[in-house]
Amino acid sequence: MTQPATGPAAATAAVTAIRVTMRVDGAEVAADVDRPGESLLSTLRDRLGLTGAKNACEQGECGSCTVLLDGDPVCACLVATAQCEGREVQTVVGAVPRPVRDAFVQRGAVQCGFCTPGLLVAVADLLRREPDPADARIREALAGNLCRCTGYEKIIDAVHTAAATMAGDRP
Amino acid sequence: MPEPTTPTPWAAGGVGHSPIRPDAEAKVNGAFDYASDLAFDGMLWGHTLRSPHPRARIRSVDTGPALALPGVAAVLTAADVPGKLHYGLIEADQPVLAPGEVNYQGEAVAIIAADTLDLARRAAALIDVDYEILEPRCDAGEAVAAGDCFRYQPVRVGDPDTARAAVVVAREYEVGMQDQAPLGPESGVAVPAPDGGLVLHVATQWLHSDLDQIAPCLGLEPGRIHLTMAGIGGAFGAREDLSVQIHMAMLALRTGRPVKMMYDRAESFLGHVHRHPARMRYEHGADADGRLVYVKAHIVLDGGAYASTTEAVVGNAASLAVGPYNVEHVSIDAWGARTNNPPCGAMRGFGGVQTCFAYESQMDALADALGLDPLEIRRRNALAQGDQLITGQVVDAVDPDKAAAGAPFSPLRDLIDRFADLPVPPVPAGRDIVDLPGGTGNTTHGEGVRRGVGYGVGLKNICYSEGFDDYSTARVRLELGGPEHDGEPVAYVHTAAAEVGQGHWNLQQQIARTELGIRHVVLLPNDTKAGSAGSSSASRQSYMTGGAVKAACEAVRELWHDRDLADGPIEAVRVFRHRATKPMDPVTGQGESHVQLALCVHRATVDVDVELGLVKVVDLTCVQDVGTILNPVALEGQIHGGTAQGLGLAVMEEIITRDGHVANASFTDYLIPTILDMPPMRLRIVENADPDAPYGLRGAGEPPTLSSTPAIVAAIRDATGLPLTRVPVQPEHLTVRRPS
Numbered sequence: 022m023t024q025p026a027t028g029p030a031a032a033t034a035a036v037t038a039i040r041v042t043m044r045v046d047g048a049e050v051a052a053d054v055d056r057p058g059e060s061l062l063s064t065l066r067d068r069l070g071l072t073g074a075k076n077a078c079e080q081g082e083c084g085s086c087t088v089l090l091d092g093d094p095v096c097a098c099l100v101a102t103a104q105c106e107g108r109e110v111q112t113v114v115g116a117v118p119r120p121v122r123d124a125f126v127q128r129g130a131v132q133c134g135f136c137t138p139g140l141l142v143a144v145a146d147l148l149r150r151e152p153d154p155a156d157a158r159i160r161e162a163l164a165g166n167l168c169r170c171t172g173y174e175k176i177i178d179a180v181h182t183a184a185a186t187m188a189g190d191r192p
Numbered sequence: 193m194p195e196p197t198t199p200t201p202w203a204a205g206g207v208g209h210s211p212i213r214p215d216a217e218a219k220v221n222g223a224f225d226y227a228s229d230l231a232f233d234g235m236l237w238g239h240t241l242r243s244p245h246p247r248a249r250i251r252s253v254d255t256g257p258a259l260a261l262p263g264v265a266a267v268l269t270a271a272d273v274p275g276k277l278h279y280g281l282i283e284a285d286q287p288v289l290a291p292g293e294v295n296y297q298g299e300a301v302a303i304i305a306a307d308t309l310d311l312a313r314r315a316a317a318l319i320d321v322d323y324e325i326l327e328p329r330c331d332a333g334e335a336v337a338a339g340d341c342f343r344y345q346p347v348r349v350g351d352p353d354t355a356r357a358a359v360v361v362a363r364e365y366e367v368g369m370q371d372q373a374p375l376g377p378e379s380g381v382a383v384p385a386p387d388g389g390l391v392l393h394v395a396t397q398w399l400h401s402d403l404d405q406i407a408p409c410l411g412l413e414p415g416r417i418h419l420t421m422a423g424i425g426g427a428f429g430a431r432e433d434l435s436v437q438i439h440m441a442m443l444a445l446r447t448g449r450p451v452k453m454m455y456d457r458a459e460s461f462l463g464h465v466h467r468h469p470a471r472m473r474y475e476h477g478a479d480a481d482g483r484l485v486y487v488k489a490h491i492v493l494d495g496g497a498y499a500s501t502t503e504a505v506v507g508n509a510a511s512l513a514v515g516p517y518n519v520e521h522v523s524i525d526a527w528g529a530r531t532n533n534p535p536c537g538a539m540r541g542f543g544g545v546q547t548c549f550a551y552e553s554q555m556d557a558l559a560d561a562l563g564l565d566p567l568e569i570r571r572r573n574a575l576a577q578g579d580q581l582i583t584g585q586v587v588d589a590v591d592p593d594k595a596a597a598g599a600p601f602s603p604l605r606d607l608i609d610r611f612a613d614l615p616v617p618p619v620p621a622g623r624d625i626v627d628l629p630g631g632t633g634n635t636t637h638g639e640g641v642r643r644g645v646g647y648g649v650g651l652k653n654i655c656y657s658e659g660f661d662d663y664s665t666a667r668v669r670l671e672l673g674g675p676e677h678d679g680e681p682v683a684y685v686h687t688a689a690a691e692v693g694q695g696h697w698n699l700q701q702q703i704a705r706t707e708l709g710i711r712h713v714v715l716l717p718n719d720t721k722a723g724s725a726g727s728s729s730a731s732r733q734s735y736m737t738g739g740a741v742k743a744a745c746e747a748v749r750e751l752w753h754d755r756d757l758a759d760g761p762i763e764a765v766r767v768f769r770h771r772a773t774k775p776m777d778p779v780t781g782q783g784e785s786h787v788q789l790a791l792c793v794h795r796a797t798v799d800v801d802v803e804l805g806l807v808k809v810v811d812l813t814c815v816q817d818v819g820t821i822l823n824p825v826a827l828e829g830q831i832h833g834g835t836a837q838g839l840g841l842a843v844m845e846e847i848i849t850r851d852g853h854v855a856n857a858s859f860t861d862y863l864i865p866t867i868l869d870m871p872p873m874r875l876r877i878v879e880n881a882d883p884d885a886p887y888g889l890r891g892a893g894e895p896p897t898l899s900s901t902p903a904i905v906a907a908i909r910d911a912t913g914l915p916l917t918r919v920p921v922q923p924e925h926l927t928v929r930r931p932s
Contacts, residue, residue: 056310067309072229073222075425077375078457082859085375113222122220126212129825132833133693134219135375135425141220156872157624161632164868167859169375169426170693172832173867175825 043105045071046115054102061105062086062097065112073112073138077167084166087139089116094146096165113138117145120190124183125176132170140166144180153184205698206706207887210825213698214715215691227395227422228379232450235381236265238436238443239312239453241302241319242462243294246328246532246852250292253302254320263307264315266446273442275411281401281433281537283342286498288409288438294323296497296534297853298462305443305451328532328852332494333471335529342495342502342528345510347582347781350521352486357477361557365474365550366918368846369494370467370837372539373864376425378435378463379454382444389416390441395424397431399688400724409438410445417441421718427692428837429538430464432729433500461857465500465537466847468493468528470509470546476554482562482569486521487514487554487582491547493536495528500537502528507658507776508543511583511785515551516604516651517573522582524781532852538729540837541897544652549919552648552902556909566647566906567608576602584782587789592880603880604649607793607815610876616645616797617811629799629806631868640803643810646906647795650898654788654891655732659775662732662787664689664768665723666700666740670708670748671761677712681757683745686716689725689737694893695826696733700741702823707745708752723767731790731891734822739886740768771884788882792816792895794835794903797871800911805923807843809869809904815876819890824877830893832873838900840865843908846920 038055045065052064062079065071065088074097075085081096088097089111097110121144124130131137140163147154147162154162159180160173168176205211218224255267270277270291277291278284290301302319306312329335380394389412396402399419407414424431436453443451455463475488491509495502510526539545559569577600579587591601620627623638630636656662666687673682683704691697701713716722725737747764755762774783797811812835821827837845844863848855856862881888901919909916912926 066229070231072225075226075375076228076454076456077377077425078859080457080858080860083375113220117220122217125220126216129210129829131213131216131219132695132829133374133376133424133426134215134224135226137219138222157626160867161626164866167375167864167866169373169428169837169864170833171829172834172836172865172873173870174832174873175829176867 039103041102041106043108043110045110046112052102059102060098061100061102061110064102065097071112073114075135075138077135084143085136085139087142087166088112089142089146094143113141117141118187120186121145121148121183124179124186128175128179128182130171130175130179136166136168140168140176144183148184148187152188154180205702207702207822209702210823211698211702213695214701215697225423226376226425227393228377228454230381230393230422230452232381232383235450235452236305236307236443236447237309237312238440238451239304239309239316240300240439240459241316243290243297243299243301245294245323245325246297247326248294248323249326250290250294251322251324255302257318257320258304258315261311261315261318263311264304266305266443267302267315267319268442268446269302273409276408279405279409279434279438280499281501282503283499296532298534300439303439303443305447330531330533330852332492332529332531335531336492336527340530342499342530343506345506345526345776345781346779347510347513347522347524349582352488352521352523355477355486355521357485358480359558359561360475360477361554361561362475363554363557363917365472365553367470367546367549368920369469369536369849370539370841370845371461371847371862372428372430374426374428374430377455377457377460380422380436380440381450381452382440383450384444384448387416390444391418391420392437392441393420393422394437395422395431397427397690397692397729398727399718399720401727402434402437403720405434406437406441410441419720421690424690424692427728428540429542429729432538432727433465435463457859458857461854461862465535467539468495468505468536468546472547472550474550474554476558478558482558482564482572484517484519484573487519488523489513491524491526493528493546494531494533496531496533496535498535500535502536505543507785508653509547510781511581511776512544512651512653513547513551514582515548515649516575516791518575518579519582524582533849534854540834541652541894542730544650544898545901548650548898549902553905553917556906567611570649571605571608574602574604576600583776583785585784585786589880590883603791603817606880607791607817607878610815610878611795614813614874614876619643626868629801629808630804635804635806636801640801641799642802642911644798644800644907644909644911645795646903646910647793648899648901648903648906650792650895652731652790652895652898653786654790655730655735655770657773657787658785659773662726662736662770664725664736664740665765666737666744667722667763667765668704668741668744668748669761669763670752670757672757673712680712681710682712682714683708683710684714684716685741686722687725687737687741688718688720688722689733690718690728692728694830695823696728696737698826699734699738699822703738703741704745707742708749731893734889735770735885735891736768740766742886743768788885788890790817790890790892790895792899794899796903796907798904798907798911800908800926802912802926805926807908807921809839809871811871812900813874814896815878816892816895817878817880817890818892819882819885820879820888821877822887822889827877827892828875831875831896834893834896835873835900836865836870838897839870839904841919842901842904842921844920
């Protein structure tokens with residue numbers, strides 16, 4: 022739950038909103054946040070209508086809301102929007118190279134797809150740091166992203182495929 | 193891995209290929225609209241107030257303070273339900289909103305609509321419910337003793353009490369309460385229609401069953417409610433029962449505005465049914481060669497507070513209670529108990545999972561007692577063509593190699609024999625720490641680690657059983673396409689079948705391409721304008737809606753012979769039914785109750801740190817008969833995913849209840865397998881076609897969920913020497929020393 026532990030009087034009192042300006046997938050956006058501690062995930066999805074990052078646990082356990090914050094992967098549910106003033110947020114829309122998406126599609130790494138946006142962002146981050154990761158490194162890097170459908174086998178296939186494609190694309 | 197499968201281009205993707213899924217691109221670019229992504233102008237947010245008590249009388253509910261909160265549009269209780277007060281998948285026994293008593297923790301008491309979800313949650317906290325707390329009944333055995341059951345189903349064959357066995361093993365087994373844990377939370381939007389009706393955007397496994405339950409409770413004619421499918425973030429049985437549907441509809445009718453509901457994870461754990469926990473007492477008697485003489489079993493499944501699908505789960509548990517083995521004398525008693533625990537219903541495996549853990553553990557115990565190899569004892573007892581299940585149903589498996597003479601074909605022996613050329617993986621030299629139990633926790637460098645290997649066999653019924661009129665409907669319209677389709681024919685396929693992630697949309701397109709010999713297939717949205725497709729459950733949708741699409745395409749193809757598409761579109765609607773089944777006799781359990789049977793065999797290899805009780809599953813090898821491969825990539829994905837859920841039940845997944853209270857309703861406390869928990873999976877897919885099924889297919893989604901659990905536990909037993917009669921196996925089960 023995200024609401025503060027306040028009584029009805031506090032709930033009805035006028036709340037001062039703070040304006041947070043950030044870049045999301047390359048576009049300048051502003052959100053008037055009137056809840057203390059509102060999460061970046063909530064701001065993106067409920068306030069800005071940007072639903073690429075998914076809400077599946079709001080405890081940082083499932084990784085479905087993984088986004089890049091100034092280039093670093095974070096669970097958007099654990100980041101307060103107020104921390105994001107002037108910062109760069111990249112969701113599945115802006116963070117993921119085409120070969121990573123294509124590899125997920127081609128190798129059958131997508132079933133219900135609810136975990137996919139978060140996984141894609143995590144894979145994009147992994148391949149930027151390690152262009153050709155071994156299985157053990159892939160498993161370590163994606164250990165924070167739960168998938169209930171695939172058993173992860175085809176996700177590992179997809180990471181290798183993406184790595185190979187991107188290696189071939191490099192001069 | 194089997195031979196790598198190379199996906200073919202979209203245009204070539206008929207049956208047997210792995211074309212790109214039609215939903216894949218939207219799912220990787222963030223554009224796919226899941227139910228929780230939907231938004232409408234002027235939309236309110238709904239929220240549910242749930243009982244904190246497993247059993248209580250409601251003396252009064254004061255909604256006044258909640259209604260007084262600015263931004264709150266409606267607060268509704270049982271008194272506001274417009275029509276029938278109860279709903280249910282099989283029996284309408286669950287209150288829409290608790291009318292005067294609550295029977296499980298999490299039961300819905302009131303619903304709120306407000307400008308924001310935050311506000312709706314705050315309003316819920318202001319509703320004053322005066323509960324008189326009552327003593328809950330939380331022990332399923334006590335409920336059975338008191339005769340409080342949703343169903344009792346015996347099976348009686350021969351005379352097990354006088355049958356003589358050389359070896360007897362008798363043990364009690366327990367299976368914890370597993371959760372489906374689909375990543376997409378329950379969500380939907382109800383939109384009032386100008387005529388006083390409703391459009392409901394829902395993520396469900398069965399649109400028409402939802403409609404049949406929703407309409408009476410709203411007091412509306414079904415024709416005034418239109419259900420359309422929203423994107424589904426996994427299901428696994430959790431979306432068979434209603435969740436947000438009636439509540440958001442009531443709020444939309446009351447406020448005249450669109451109302452969205454979305455559970456958070458904690459509410460999701462309380463807001464859908466779970467896999468039945470089970471307590472089972474099994475006694476197996478075998479002769480000196482390991483051939484089963486008799487099996488006696490008492491199977492108690494905890495159905496929780498309301499009926500859901502417990503009745504059907506009990507039928508599966510009873511009819512499949514000994515697995516795919518020949519037994520002459522059988523006495524099975526299976527109960528579905530009513531308690532004040534969370535309601536239990538459908539989850540992948542559906543009544544087959546619990547008994548599979550028990551009967552496979554028993555087979556291993558017998559093998560141990562007789563000094564037999566675990567695969568050999570299964571071979572000796574394997575059902576073959578012409579044999580009977582304990583229900584009297586004759587195994588009608590067809591020998592794929594009809595020229596072979598000699599013993600009748602045994603589908604199980606066929607699978608078991610494939611392990612001959614699937615060697616157990618060797619222990620690698622110089623293992624990385626992440627490959628050891630405890631992983632990056634750095635708890636061991638190999639000392640105290642023992643390796644074990646075990647097998648599990650699962651037998652699952654495919655499609656609905658016990659005389660249920662199971663059907664699916666498909667409409668196919670073929671017309672000449674425009675320039676965007678290069679002027680080629682285009683098939684429009686309309687069904688209500690739920691794409692829960694399994695790839696069913698893809699299969700429909702594949703079937704239409706194959707049957708009509710065309711490239712372009714457009715799927716119309718799944719909604720209640722189509723006829724019922726039945727549920728995306730029981731591994732049935734390829735068989736049933738696949739069968740319906742195939743039949744409709746065949747009809748269109750026939751008409752096309754005599755007509756020119758330039759003269760106008762050709763359309764056909766077909767309803768597909770599988771062969772009829774019969775109910776189980778209420779006294780003997782006899783009856784041809786199942787449509788199709790599917791087998792899967794797993795071998796698990798584990799490393800166990802016997803000092804710390806940590807388990808690392810290092811390999812899962814699976815041999816499964818799928819009839820015919822319709823889509824290699826999707827099929828492998830089903831086997832991988834089903835296997836993973838079985839691993840979860842084996843070593844980590846359990847909803848803990850204490851006196852009816854759920855103690856771990858979060859992904860912090862309810863663990864599902866991560867990518868570090870899953871080992872590499874090797875698959876050997878066998879195609880013994882079923883001549884009765886479309887394309888010879890055999891439902892494939894559930895069987896791996898049955899067999900992987902007992903295989904993993906058998907491997908842990910092999911490593912530790914412990915009896916391990918309960919899943920999930922926890923570290924304390926491996927480290928608490930018994931007096932020797």
